[in-house]
Amino acid sequence: MNKQKRLEIFQRLAEAIPEPETELNYSTPFELLIAVILSAQATDKGVNIATDKLFPVANTPEAIYALGEEGLKEYIKTIGLFNTKGANIIKTCKMLIELHNSQVPDNRKDLEALPGVGRKTANVVLNTAFGHPTMAVDTHIFRVSNRTKLAPGKNVLEVEQKLLKNVPKEYIIPAHHLLILHGRYTCTARKPRCGACCIYDLCEYKEKTA
Incomplete structure (x- = not known):
């Protein structure tokens, strides 16, 4: 996956998820x-x-x-x-x-x-x-990174390191939540909702669903 495609992926995710935030309730x-x-x-x-x-x-x-x-x-x-x-x-x-x-x-x-x-x-x-440029790789981020080929890796540390290297600088802070929310609601574990996916044509997953 090239640099331009990765940029386009995050541009679309940011447009589809304008407020990428954790769904945990907290104030401090x-x-x-x-x-x-x-x-x-x-x-x-x-x-x-x-x-x-x-x-x-x-x-x-x-x-x-x-x-x-x-x-x-x-x-x-x-x-x-x-x-x-x-x-x-x-x-x-x-x-x-x-x-x-x-x-x-x-x-x-x-x-x-x-x-x-x-x-x-x-x-x-x-x-x-x-607001540090870190990437917490949970099951959603691991799945999305491997499916899309955005940052494929055999373990969470490998995926984390590839994301930190490959995510466009302007999206490095929100990328964590953009990928989690995309994985939680669109690129779901059992059956991804490819028909509702904003990056369908950019994703390199070989088993896309209709």
């Missing part, structure tokens, strides 16, 4: 961090149901830490792996209070040192909360 970098930790192997809708009840009660490291694991679990027990996630969130809050003046760090090293925060979560927070 800390709320986003907690929501993203909870979103692993869970839907954004399911996370929002939990955080819409949690955040009005506790939306700072001190407030959530004060709930304790048992108190926090009452709010997140509908989410998969809530026991592990709850324990990690409490530990993360403690570290934020003790090491970062209760602020979410805006660098990868400190973010990935927090319990429950891996490379993908760090990339989401850096991109969405702080």
